[in-house]
Every structure is written in C-alpha cells, then in structure tokens.
Amino acid sequence: MISWSDRVAESVAALRDNRLRTALSVLGIAIGIAAVMIVSTISRGGNHLVFSELETFGLNSVWAYRDWANDSPLERQRSGSGIDSSDVEAISEQRDALGIRDISPIVRTNRNTPARRGSRFANIQLIGANVDYLDIVNDRVIAGRPLMRHDEQQRLAVALVAPDVIEKLFDRNEDPIGKVINIGERRITVIGLLAAKSRDFLSSIGSAGGENANDRMIVPWTFLQRVRGDTEVDHLHIAVNDFDSAALVADDVVGLLGRRHAGNFNYSSETMASYIATTDTILGGVAIVGTIAASISLLVGGMGIMNMMGTAVLERTREIGLRMAVGARQQDILWQFLIEAALISLVGGVIGLLAGAGISVVVVWLTGFPLLPSMLSIVGALCVSVAVGLLSGLLPARRAAQLKPVEALRTD
Amino acid sequence: MIALNGIAKTYPGAVPVPVLHELDLGIDAGEFVAIMGPSGSGKSTLLNIIACLDTFDRGMYELDGQVISSLNADALAAVRATSIGFVFQGFNLISRSSAWRNVALPMLYTGANAKQRYGRAQELLARVGLEDRADHLPSRLSGGQQQRVAIARALVNDPSVLVADEPTGSLDTRTGHEIMTLFDELHASGRTIVMVTHENDIAARASRIVTLRDGRIIDDNRNTATQGFDS
Numbered sequence: 001m002i003s004w005s006d007r008v009a010e011s012v013a014a015l016r017d018n019r020l021r022t023a024l025s026v027l028g029i030a031i032g033i034a035a036v037m038i039v040s041t042i043s044r045g046g047n048h049l050v051f052s053e054l055e056t057f058g059l060n061s062v063w064a065y066r067d068w069a070n071d072s073p074l075e076r077q078r079s080g081s082g083i084d085s086s087d088v089e090a091i092s093e094q095r096d097a098l099g100i101r102d103i104s105p106i107v108r109t110n111r112n113t114p115a116r117r118g119s120r121f122a123n124i125q126l127i128g129a130n131v132d133y134l135d136i137v138n139d140r141v142i143a144g145r146p147l148m149r150h151d152e153q154q155r156l157a158v159a160l161v162a163p164d165v166i167e168k169l170f171d172r173n174e175d176p177i178g179k180v181i182n183i184g185e186r187r188i189t190v191i192g193l194l195a196a197k198s199r200d201f202l203s204s205i206g207s208a209g210g211e212n213a214n215d216r217m218i219v220p221w222t223f224l225q226r227v228r229g230d231t232e233v234d235h236l237h238i239a240v241n242d243f244d245s246a247a248l249v250a251d252d253v254v255g256l257l258g259r260r261h262a263g264n265f266n267y268s269s270e271t272m273a274s275y276i277a278t279t280d281t282i283l284g285g286v287a288i289v290g291t292i293a294a295s296i297s298l299l300v301g302g303m304g305i306m307n308m309m310g311t312a313v314l315e316r317t318r319e320i321g322l323r324m325a326v327g328a329r330q331q332d333i334l335w336q337f338l339i340e341a342a343l344i345s346l347v348g349g350v351i352g353l354l355a356g357a358g359i360s361v362v363v364v365w366l367t368g369f370p371l372l373p374s375m376l377s378i379v380g381a382l383c384v385s386v387a388v389g390l391l392s393g394l395l396p397a398r399r400a401a402q403l404k405p406v407e408a409l410r411t412d
Numbered sequence: 413m414i415a416l417n418g419i420a421k422t423y424p425g426a427v428p429v430p431v432l433h434e435l436d437l438g439i440d441a442g443e444f445v446a447i448m449g450p451s452g453s454g455k456s457t458l459l460n461i462i463a464c465l466d467t468f469d470r471g472m473y474e475l476d477g478q479v480i481s482s483l484n485a486d487a488l489a490a491v492r493a494t495s496i497g498f499v500f501q502g503f504n505l506i507s508r509s510s511a512w513r514n515v516a517l518p519m520l521y522t523g524a525n526a527k528q529r530y531g532r533a534q535e536l537l538a539r540v541g542l543e544d545r546a547d548h549l550p551s552r553l554s555g556g557q558q559q560r561v562a563i564a565r566a567l568v569n570d571p572s573v574l575v576a577d578e579p580t581g582s583l584d585t586r587t588g589h590e591i592m593t594l595f596d597e598l599h600a601s602g603r604t605i606v607m608v609t610h611e612n613d614i615a616a617r618a619s620r621i622v623t624l625r626d627g628r629i630i631d632d633n634r635n636t637a638t639q640g641f642d643s
Contacts, residue, residue: 001523010520017508322504325465326565327493327521329486405465409504 002332011339018312022344025301025308029348029388030355032298033381037356038363039290040377045369047283049201052370054279056197056213058137059272060101060243062250064257065235067268082265083233085225087257091236094256099249101241102132105233107224109183115169115217116182122168126159126183128221129237134160136239139218144177144192147220151191155222160192164214181217186227188219200368246273301348302388305341309396313337320400321408334401341393342386349385353378413572413604414439414462419471421457431457432468433627439606441572444599446615447608449624456577458624459608463496463575464488476572493521497566499576503558505550505565512537512546515564522569536564540594556587563594574598576607580614592617 015022066082088105095103107128115124131147133139141160151158161176170176176190197213225231240249250269257267313320320333357373364371416437423429431454439445449455460466461473464480473480476495483491492498497518505514515536516529524532537543540560542553550558559579566574576595580588596617599605607618615621616635623631 002520003523003525006520006526013508318504319506322500322506323517323521324489325463325492325498325504326518327489327569329489329521331486332489332521406460409465409500 002328007332007335007339008343011336011343014312014316014336015340015343021308021311025304025344026348026351028301028304029298029345029385030301030352032294032301032388033349033352033385034356034359035294035297036291036381036384037353037377038359039287039294040374041356041360041371042363042367042369043283043287043290044372044374045364045367046286048370048372049368050279050283051276053199053202054272054276055138056199057272058237058239059276060239060241060246061136061272062238062240062246062253062269063235063271064238064250064253064267064269067266070266070268078264081232081234082261082267083236083257085231085233087260088233088236090260091253091256098252098256099241099245100238100253102136102239104129104133104136104237105221106133106235106237107221107228107232108234109224113183115165117169117179120169122165122215124165124215124217126224127216127218128224129218130221132239133218133237136237139197140195141192142195144190146192147218152220152222155226156220157186157188157223158191158219159188160194160218161190162194162214162216163196164212165217166193168215188217194218243273246271298384298388302345302392305344305389306392306395308344309337309341309393310399312340313396313400316400317403317408317411320403321405321411324403324405325409330401333403334397337397337400338390338393341389341397343389345385345389345392346382348389349382352385353381356381413441413443413476414606415472415474416462417472417474419458419461419468419473421454421461421466421468431627432461434471435627435629437622437629439573439604441604442599442602444595444605444617444619445607446618446621447606447624448610448612448615448621451610452626453624454627455608455624459575459577459606462573462606463498464491465498489521493518494569495572497569497571497574499559499562499566499574499579501578501581503550503555503562503582505558505561507550510547510549511542511553511561514550514561515568517565518569532568533564536567537561539567540564554587555583556590559583559587559591560594563591567598572604574603574605576605578609579607580609580611588614 083105085105088103091098091100092103109126111125112123113126115122129147130152131149134141134146144160147158147160150156159181161181166176169181170179176193179190180187181190182188194216199213203212221233236253238249238253240246250271254267254269258265323333360371363369414437416435419432419435420430421432423431435458447455447458457466461468464475468481471481475491478491480488480491506517509517512530512533515533519529519532534543534546537546540563542557542560542564545553545557550561553561579595580591583591592614595605595607599619609615619635621631621633621635622629623633
C-alpha cells in the first residue's frame with residue numbers, strides 16, 4: 001500500500017507541474033485567510049482600545065443628577081442641583097443595602113477655568129471629589145499622595161494634578177509636589193500627580209463629553225463648596241458592587257433622592273453598564289460584518305480550489321485511468337486529489353497568516369490599536385484553511401476516484 | 413493460468429449492444445497469444461477484461477487460480493498491481509515524471525520504498541536498453557523509447573501476464589519491429605503475453621492466434637512454427 005509520504009510527494013509533483021494555476025489558487029486562499037486575520041486584529045484591538053478608554057470612567061460607574069429636561073415650568077424655577085451634602089451622607093450610610101461599593105459627591109468648576117503659576121497659564125477643570133473617587137474612576141497617583149480624610153474635613157486647598165496641567169505650568173525638571181497653583185485668588189498646593197489617561201478614541205468620535213482627562217485637577221469637594229459658599233453637589237458618582245445590578249442601584253438612588261426632596265426635583269441617572277451594552281452591540285455588529293466579509297473572501301478562495309481541482313481531474317482523467325490500471329485503489333486517487341487541495345490551502349493559509357500579520361502590524365501602527373496576537377486565531381485560521389481545502393477538493397476528488405478505469409483511459 | 417468461462421458482456425443503452433457472447437478461452441503460462449479481429453469484434457473488451465480493467469455481465473474468470481469475478485474494487489486494484497502488466501497503444505506515460513519514475517509507478521501502489529523503486533526501475537530500463545535515459549522526461553524520448561519505458565513499467569512488479577493493446581499501433585514499421593523483438597525476447601524468457609493487434613505480421617510472431625468476430629471466437633490457431641526471433 002502506498003505510504004503517506006509518497007502520496008504527498010505525488011501530489012506535490014502534480015502541483016508543481018501546474019505552477020501558475022497552483023499559485024493562483026494559493027493566492028485565493030491566502031487573501032481569504034489574511035482578511036480573516038486582519039478583521040480579527042482590528043476587531044480585537046478596537047474592542048480593547050474602546051474598553052480601556054471606557055475603563056477610565058470606571059466600568060462600575062453610576063451617575064445620578066438632577067434631570068432638568070423633565071422639569072415642569074414651575075419646577076424649573078427652582079435653582080440648584082437638587083443634591084446636597086446631607087444626601088451624600090444619607091446614601092453613604094445605606095451603601096451596603098443599596099449595593100454601592102464607593103460613592104463620591106462631585107463638585108465641578110467650568111471646563112476652562114484659568115490656572116496660573118508665575119507667568120504660565122493653563123485652562124483646566126477643577127473636580128471636587130472625595131477620597132474614594134480615585135478608586136471609582138481607576139485613577140492612579142504616580143507621585144506624592146492621594147486625597148486624605150483630613151483634606152476633606154479641613155476643606156484644604158490641595159490638589160492632585162493631571163499630566164497636561166503639569167506640562168503647561170511646570171518646567172520639565174521641576175518637582176511640582178508642594179508647589180502652589182493659583183486659581184483666581186485661591187492658592188492650591190499640589191500634593192500628588194495623576195497618571196495620564198487616554199480617551200483619545202472616544203473624544204475623536206465626539207464622546208466622553210469632549211473632556212480631556214489630562215487637564216484636570218482633583219481637589220476636595222468640600223473645598224469647592226467652601227469656595228462657592230454653599231452645600232450643593234453637582235452630581236453623584238457611584239461605583240456599584242455588582243456590574244450587572246448597576247441599573248437597579250441607579251433606580252434606587254434616584255428614587256431615594258426623589259423621596260428626600262419630596263418631589264421638588266426630578267432626578268435621572270446613567271450607568272456605564274448601559275454604555276458598555278451599547279458599545280458591545282456596535283462593536284459586535286462591526287465584527288459580524290467584518291467576519292462575514294472575510295468569510296466570503298475565504299469562501300471565494302475555496303471555490304477557486306474547487307474549480308482548480310475540477311479542471312485538474314478533467315485534464316488528468318487519462319492519468320487517473322493509468323494509475324488505476326497499474327494498481328491504484330479508489331481511495332488512493334481520492335487522497336491524491338484531496339492532498340493536493342489541502343496542500344494548496346495549507347500553503348495559502350501560511351502565506352495568508354504572514355501577510356495578515358504584516359498588514360495587522362501596519363494597521364496597528366496607523367490606528368494606535370493595541371496588537372493582540374492570539375494563538376487561537378492563528379491555529380484556527382490554519383485549521384479553517386485546510387478544512388476549506390479538503391471540503392473544496394472533496395467533490396472533484398470523489399469524481400476522480402469513481403471513474404471507471406477503462407473509461408478514464410479512453411478519454412483524450 | 414487464464415481461464416475464461418462463458419464470459420458475456422453487453423453495453424447497455426437504448427439499443428443494448430452485445431460485445432461478448434458466452435466466450436470461453438484458456439491461456440497457459442508461457443503462451444504468447446495474439447487476439448485479432450475486425451474493429452467492433454470485442455477484442456479490446458476481452459483484453460480489458462483479462463487485464464481486470466473492465467467488468468463483465470456473466471461468466472467466470474480465473475487468473476492464477478484466483479476467481480476474479482468475485483473480487484471487489486480494492487482487490488481488483490491489487491490484482492492489477494501485482495499480476496497484470498499493461499502496455500497501451502498510446503504509451504500513457506506521465507509527462508511530468510522522468511522515465512524511471514514512470515517505470516516505478518506501479519511499485520508506489522504496492523508500497524515499495526524509494527530505494528527499491530529506483531533500483532528496480534534502473535534494472536528494467538537496462539532490460540529494455542534505456543539505462544542511460546532514466547532521468548529523461550517522456551517528451552525527450554522517441555516514440556519507440558517511450559514504448560520501451562511503458563514495457564519496463566508493465567514488467568516492474570513481475571506480473572504473471574503481460575497484456576498489450578496494439579503496442580506497435582502508434583509506431584512506424586521499423587520501430588514497431590524493434591518493439592516486437594522485445595516482446596519475442598520476453599516470450600522466449602517464459603513470460604505469458606496476451607496482445608491485441610490487427611496486423612498479420614505482428615500476429616505471426618505469436619505462438620497462438622485467437623480470432624474474434626461479433627463477440628465470438630471464430631478461430632483459435634496454435635502456431636508451433638513461429639517460435640523465436642526474426643531471422
């Protein structure tokens with residue numbers, strides 16, 4: 001019985017005999033596999049990028065705020081945010097019952113608040129928050145110290161400063177910790193530096209409120225209340241214990257605020273969970289469209305193989321008859337053509353993988369997506385390509401194997 | 413060696429065409445049988461049946477004591493590989509393969525390794541006088557040389573029967589006689605040969621001439637005089 005190495009050698013010889021046709025079929029599969037690779041790179045990289053940017057808001061985030069849109073004309077005359085220090089205290093006390101991990105009141109200044117240091121200026125935003133805020137939004141202090149309880153209690157003029165502000169107000173080799181930044185007539189001392197955060201992609205699609213996360217200064221919320229001379233809070237930023245119950249927690253908090261203010265204000269909420277669900281839907285849709293497009297190109301490649309093998313069987317009918325006449329069994333003929341098809345698609349798959357990887361690197365370089373190579377997708381692509389080859393080759397190969405030796409020998 | 417009993421075959425169709433009528437034929441080891449007859453007499457069909465390439469409707473065929481009519485496709489392939497050597501009119505060499513690879517082709521399907529195949533192919537190429545052409549492609553060989561390669565291929569698994577269908581039909585007279593000389597030599601060395609031909613001078617070299625007409629044997633003539641080589 002013929003050995004497998006001899007089978008492969010026979011198939012290779014046949015493929016070498018028709019180099020151009022073989023090369024074209026290999027190309028068809030290579031393009032299909034490369035397309036699958038590139039789509040998967042873009043899809044995975046894009047996903048990772050978007051989610052890493054969403055993470056800068058805190059994936060477990062819930063925002064509760066006064067809902068101006070649903071106010072009646074009478075209600076609208078009431079000024080203020082509808083949330084104050086006592087609400088924060090009340091909700092904090094019930095945090096376990098509500099399923100809240102952390103809660104920070106947020107008091108903000110305008111986005112383009114001028115900050116000065118000596119002769120240098122920068123437009124920044126002051127965000128007043130409590131000691132838990134850094135955990136809620138995944139901020140990291142890379143130098144100095146975070147906010148402490150006593151900063152809050154003493155309403156101290158201290159700040160954690162984001163990198164863009166440092167760059168605008170300080171010399172490169174200057175240590176900002178302990179230095180003073182002027183906001184209006186207030187003098188704020190830098191106690192810590194925040195790690196840079198990227199929201200470039202979300203900002204570029206007009207999302208994230210147009211906010212640059214890197215020109216913030218985080219100060220104690222009580223300090224900004226002192227500056228403003230009131231006890232109001234602009235909104236509540238909450239991190240829930242359980243991602244899946246974010247909507248429930250948000251409803252409970254809104255309900256609680258409504259009861260505490262006896263129907264004087266309407267409240268509303270947003271959850272990161274709902275944004276993530278929307279993002280998932282959009283990215284999933286894009287991935288499906290891309291996958292379908294790539295699959296079609298792989299399918300076309302497979303049909304190329306089917307066509308090539310069909311032609312080969314027709315052209316080599318006499319050869320098939322001869323092989324049968326000298327002792328080849330039906331399965332020997334079947335395997336010869338199946339191996340030819342599998343070899344084409346395997347070589348095509350490897351070339352497609354290399355090309356896909358190369359193009360992926362270029363795409364990653366152009367878009368700034370992270371490159372996330374996956375062994376699974378590489379092995380998967382090779383398996384798929386061989387399977388495509390075998391399936392495409394099966395029909396022509398079966399036709400060849402079922403030829404009758406006399407009839408095959410009679411053809412011209 | 414070959415025993416055909418009551419072999420009948422009809423080509424199916426709107427008008428079924430009978431090609432062989434209850435045909436009986438026995439061939440002993442060492443015989444050189446020429447099958448003659450006008451075209452359509454069934455001589456090629458008979459040869460294909462002997463070579464286990466074609467099937468038949470009724471009757472029994474025994475080759476080397478093996479009942480061929482009862483074998484399945486794989487077993488038939490094995491018989492073709494080991495017991496039959498077929499020489500075609502049109503050579504049927506694989507054009508992309510060198511002479512020695514063509515000769516060794518039947519050994520692929522009996523599972524011989526590359527070393528055995530090469531050695532045996534060289535041996536047979538030497539036997540047909542082409543030892544210096546082993547690496548040539550068929551396109552670089554003359555018609556007579558191509559047929560010699562094909563004969564070497566037919567002999568490579570040392571079959572019990574050498575079957576040839578008009579082996580000189582594609583060759584000029586002189587080359588045809590050279591090929592026939594080779595068959596004479598093979599016959600002289602004891603090889604059993606069954607050959608279809610329509611040329612009388614070719615048939616005259618056989619030890620026995622079987623003549624067919626309309627699927628029946630009308631003449632079976634043992635020619636004891638024509639033994640041996642051209643004089």
